[in-house]
Amino acid sequence: xxxxxxxFKKFLCxxxxxxxxxxxxxxxxxxxxxxxxxxxxxWISNEPKYHFEFxxxxxxxxxxxxxNTQEKRLKGWRNIKPxxxxxxxxxxxxxxxxxxxxxxxxxxx
Numbered sequence: 701x702x703x704x705x706x707x708f709k710k711f712l713c714x715x716x717x718x719x720x721x722x723x724x725x726x727x728x729x730x731x732x733x734x735x736x737x738x739x740x741x742x743w744i745s746n747e748p749k750y751h752f753e754f755x756x757x758x759x760x761x762x763x764x765x766x767x768n769t770q771e772k773r774l775k776g777w778r779n780i781k782p783x784x785x786x787x788x789x790x791x792x793x794x795x796x797x798x799x800x801x802x803x804x805x806x807x808x809x
Contacts (some may be wrong), residue, residue, distance in 0.1 A: 705764070712740075712754065712766035716776035723783035727792070730755055731784055744784060748777035 715721050715735045724732040729745040744753040752773045754761050767773045 703720070709766045709768075711735075713768075713772055714766075715778075716742075716767060717772065717779065719779045723780065725791075726784050726787050731780060733780070742780070744780075746775050752777045778805055 710736065716733075719732040721735045721740075724734055724739065726732065726744060729743065731742045731744045733740055733742060741755040743751055743753055745751070753765065753767050767776050
């Protein structure tokens with residue numbers, strides 16, 4: 701079983717580093733990607749050299765840690781960062797501006 705787990709960890713790590721995933725969406729704290737039709741969450745909120753990692757069930761991911769070195773985390777982060785920035789600029793900021801303008805209009809009445 702440990703060999704299969706090691707293979708799975710390597711697969712996830714390689715997928716992140718090589719960009720072999722589909723970026724789905726993000727919020728302030730997590731990004732959602734899809735690898736081979738399976739969705740995964742990544743913690744993106746903190747500085748990547750310490751906390752960029754797969755996210756979800758703590759017990760499961762704390763033992764898995766596919767991105768288990770700073771070098772791997774930074775390589776994965778460099779790959780996903782442009783997707784995050786584009787999504788934040790194209791989707792999240794306009795949504796926030798819309799909510800802000802709605803609130804501003806309500807307060808002016």
